[in-house]
Amino acid sequence: MKVTVFGIGYVGLVQGAVLAEVGHDVVCVDIDAEKVDRLNQGHIPIYEPGLTPLVKDNYAAGRLSFTTDVAAAVKHGEVQFIAVGTPPDDDGSADLQYVLAVADSIALHMDKHQTVIDKSTVPVGTADLVSEKIKNVLTRRGRSDLTYDVVSNPEFLKEGSAVSDCMKPDRIIVGTNSKDAEDVMRELYAPFNRNHEKMIVMDVRSAELTKYAANGMLATKISFMNEMANLSERLGADIEMVRQGIGSDPRIGYDFIYAGAGYGGSCFPKDIQALIRTADSIGFDPKILKAVEARNNEQKTTLFRKIDQHFDGKLKDKAFAIWGLSFKPNTNDMRDAPSRVLMEALWEAGAKVQAYDPEAMEEAQRLYGDQDALALCGTKEAALKGADALVIVTDWQVFKAPDFDYIKQKLKSPVVFDGRNLFDLKRLAKRGIFYYSVGR
Numbered sequence: 001m002k003v004t005v006f007g008i009g010y011v012g013l014v015q016g017a018v019l020a021e022v023g024h025d026v027v028c029v030d031i032d033a034e035k036v037d038r039l040n041q042g043h044i045p046i047y048e049p050g051l052t053p054l055v056k057d058n059y060a061a062g063r064l065s066f067t068t069d070v071a072a073a074v075k076h077g078e079v080q081f082i083a084v085g086t087p088p089d090d091d092g093s094a095d096l097q098y099v100l101a102v103a104d105s106i107a108l109h110m111d112k113h114q115t116v117i118d119k120s121t122v123p124v125g126t127a128d129l130v131s132e133k134i135k136n137v138l139t140r141r142g143r144s145d146l147t148y149d150v151v152s153n154p155e156f157l158k159e160g161s162a163v164s165d166c167m168k169p170d171r172i173i174v175g176t177n178s179k180d181a182e183d184v185m186r187e188l189y190a191p192f193n194r195n196h197e198k199m200i201v202m203d204v205r206s207a208e209l210t211k212y213a214a215n216g217m218l219a220t221k222i223s224f225m226n227e228m229a230n231l232s233e234r235l236g237a238d239i240e241m242v243r244q245g246i247g248s249d250p251r252i253g254y255d256f257i258y259a260g261a262g263y264g265g266s267c268f269p270k271d272i273q274a275l276i277r278t279a280d281s282i283g284f285d286p287k288i289l290k291a292v293e294a295r296n297n298e299q300k301t302t303l304f305r306k307i308d309q310h311f312d313g314k315l316k317d318k319a320f321a322i323w324g325l326s327f328k329p330n331t332n333d334m335r336d337a338p339s340r341v342l343m344e345a346l347w348e349a350g351a352k353v354q355a356y357d358p359e360a361m362e363e364a365q366r367l368y369g370d371q372d373a374l375a376l377c378g379t380k381e382a383a384l385k386g387a388d389a390l391v392i393v394t395d396w397q398v399f400k401a402p403d404f405d406y407i408k409q410k411l412k413s414p415v416v417f418d419g420r421n422l423f424d425l426k427r428l429a430k431r432g433i434f435y436y437s438v439g440r
């Protein structure tokens, strides 16, 4: 099938490459000419396990290409994916300008029936807006004869395992009332739907809300556990024991119930906010979502508060080794990462940061390259040198079994703050390390 993907970000690039891998003929289009140029030279702009060979192989095979030529891209595809960003607007609602700009481009250049697939995370009602936009442009062009469907097909990939999530999706949500559009979607996704039926077809609005409900539920689990962690600290309990205790109940399960330094990334924070705004806009008070967001904002300051308390508020000119900058392991994405809240608070207090991340160093340089109080270190060991304490913010595998004697030897004082509860309390105490974690 000939496929066009608008937006070459985490979603568009991975989805485009995966669709090419199963044999579709995919053109990815972006307005960022530099990104497109670099992709055409073989530079993959994001880190995702397995993505680089997938893109390179399919590019070489001629099934995947990158362009800024919107007219040619629209002419190429039988289906047109919209996979552009939906960042928060000033008031937290989803900014739809990029999505609607793509709808405009498609309508300007289409010359045959099109299935427009909304993959971006968008508020309920957006498919109607996209449809209306296309209709208006076609009317202006005098091409009201052209027909089209707008389908909601939200993306559920997880950064850090995006390729395998797209290759083996848990479910494929398709929102449409059109039998023809459903058939197109079945043909498009047939290679991913062989093992068992994964496609859940529903009306458009339900599909749009499904995406927000999924992220809302996951964020709620995290904020709930962080709330229990705060209670644990005050009541003398250990959240890790509590986690295991409740995870053993199959109705609860072990997944996604880790306490920590708060959720970040490009999805949860903005999607929770956007859903709150949607609810507010129709006069409904989303009490749970507001509490989830408030708990998370507070949780993102927990590491700083522990550090500040340990050093009696005297952080000026102290140096902190930070392990982990990305918002979670296996990605270079630092959007809304807890590490940023921590580093910015440390700088505000006059402290310095010596940071290491396995994949996010370039991104950190892009975001904070002009920050004098930040040293980006080539290894996790280099970050320790002369630091007053080590702070672990992201649970990358390489941080999980460090040489504690070495850490002790390199730090000025043997203090470890752990935002991910990676280590055993007694073991670290036995090694003479002051160990602060979350909820224990």
Ligand SMILES: NC(=O)c1ccc[n+]([C@@H]2O[C@H](COP(=O)([O-])OP(=O)(O)OC[C@H]3O[C@@H](n4cnc5c(N)ncnc54)[C@H](O)[C@@H]3O)[C@@H](O)[C@H]2O)c1
Pocket (backbone or CB within 6 Å): 006, 007, 008, 009, 010, 011, 012, 029, 030, 031, 032, 035, 083, 084, 085, 086, 098, 101, 102, 119, 120, 121, 122, 155, 156, 157, 158, 159, 266, 267
């Ligand atoms: N990142 C994730 O893990 C994830 C997961 C599920 C859903 N989503 C949703 O998918 C959408 C895309 O997210 P992302 O993380 O891939 O975004 P991103 O910011 O990484 O990429 C968006 C891309 O769209 C391009 N773009 C903007 N306007 C364009 C236009 N008019 N034509 C062509 N390209 C244009 C940008 O230049 C950019 O390269 C968002 O709505 C997001 O909420 C993201």
